[in-house]
């Protein structure tokens with residue numbers, strides 16, 4: 001099944017080069033929570049790809065007898081990131097042996113504040129994987145379609161949710177028996193969106209910008225002996241099917257109920273694991289209550305979702321943007337740290353900005 005990802009060079013390796021790529025973050029509507037080695041999800045998930053929260057990555061490489069890499073963020077060395085990149089490169093070695101013929105400088109930059117509580121692993125690993133695959137395409141001539149599939153496959157080995165960032169407007173990761181072409185190994189693009197979901201908005205309330213109390217690695221781990229894991233995994237599969245019908249039909253009412261239930265279920269899993277965690281803050285709950293009152297009074301189809309943290313993602317159709325921004329400024333901004341929120345919307349995925357070889 002993974003034969004398509006085997007490295008088959010047809011040209012010689014370039015002596016040196018420089019590649020710049022760009023990849024966005026994504027927000028899951030049906031959540032991935034729980035995995036098996038190596039980064040195989042215990043249930044399928046679907047996400048909207050974002051636009052404004054992205055990572056830009058530049059790799060410059062020069063042939064060398066000895067492999068080495070250097071990692072910087074906007075030109076500044078970040079030793080704390082090095083072990084993660086090192087183990088990522090080790091994992092992808094089997095699939096991309098050519099990178100070990102180079103000395104590589106990796107420089108990255110995020111558009112969202114580093115300590116905003118927005119995970120940079122999805123955008124970061126997918127941007128790096130796509131840059132690597134651009135070099136591979138130069139050597140092997142693989143098709144663009146395979147380039148993205150393999151980039152998604154590699155991204156998954158860095159961070160599961162990163163596999164979904166390659167494509168827009170939405171992406172599905174994880175095998176589902178009723179959804180053709182789905183795989184645990186990589187994500188696939190999902191395009192069939194009703195008009196209601198085109199340019200769908202995601203405004204992220206930064207309730208708590210601190211680093212996560214529980215890393216997602218630990219969180220996934222806690223699903224292993226979780227008393228409700230079996231029910232949760234089958235619920236996610238059935239929610240994914242329902243969500244796809246919703247995205248096709250444009251049923252905003254159903255969209256709201258699946259999305260919010262998924263967010264609360266994710267947190268319920270953490271609250272009922274051993275050890276247990278509460279990752280919401282008072283501001284998270286207060287914002288949710290305000291959202292519910294606003295929705296029932298204004299009839300604006302505004303819903304929320306949550307990641308494994310306290311920040312609240314507000315999801316709504318573009319047509320209601322001004323009304324929702326006024327609501328945020330009047331009622332929700334008090335819950336945001338330093339009154340900070342990020343305006344984002346559904347986007348088209350990762351791409352290569354430039355590539356040059358010598």
Ligand code: PMV
Nearest residue numbers: 028031032159160161216308
């Ligand atoms: O990709 P990871 O290991 O950081 O896990 C992400 C898990 C959630 O963001 C909570 C859900 C999801 O599907 O993105």
